Amino acid sequence: MTESCPHWEIETNINSLGIRSNDMDDKTEVGLFFLRMGLAFVFIWSAFGKLVLGMRPPLDSVIPFIHIDILIVMLSIVELTVGLLYFFGLVTRINGALSALLMLLIITTGILLGMFSEAMLAKDIAILSGCLCLALSGSQWMSLDGGAGIR
Numbered sequence: 001m002t003e004s005c006p007h008w009e010i011e012t013n014i015n016s017l018g019i020r021s022n023d024m025d026d027k028t029e030v031g032l033f034f035l036r037m038g039l040a041f042v043f044i045w046s047a048f049g050k051l052v053l054g055m056r057p058p059l060d061s062v063i064p065f066i067h068i069d070i071l072i073v074m075l076s077i078v079e080l081t082v083g084l085l086y087f088f089g090l091v092t093r094i095n096g097a098l099s100a101l102l103m104l105l106i107i108t109t110g111i112l113l114g115m116f117s118e119a120m121l122a123k124d125i126a127i128l129s130g131c132l133c134l135a136l137s138g139s140q141w142m143s144l145d146g147g148a149g150i151r
Helices: 006-016 023-053 068-088 092-112 122-137 144-148
Strands: none
Touching: 023 068, 023 092, 023 122, 068 092, 092 122
């Protein structure tokens, strides 16, 4: 007479459903990879748009004591750096935290200047959320962070 182990029965039931314990982790990592690539595209495209396409935000009304061209180049360098760090998955959590602060600054400034709707900053709340997600969770799959064992 063999006794049945309750733990073994639970494992058997879960395995019969085709669920492995690390399936969710794998799907989460793939999702974080796509989030990272999406944010990389947004930040790189934004820098490209400012430098090449002339899509310039009204930064002179925010910081009037620095010439607008200098501000555009500085912001573009920051956005390009953030985008490349996301693309390569390097220091993703730190990059997520710093880019979330940048987005929070942009959103807050838009609200204080009464330009939230005019500058279409509602989409920036979604970008802020993505940055916060990567700041909290990181992203290991297909990243330099993953290869370095940084989490």
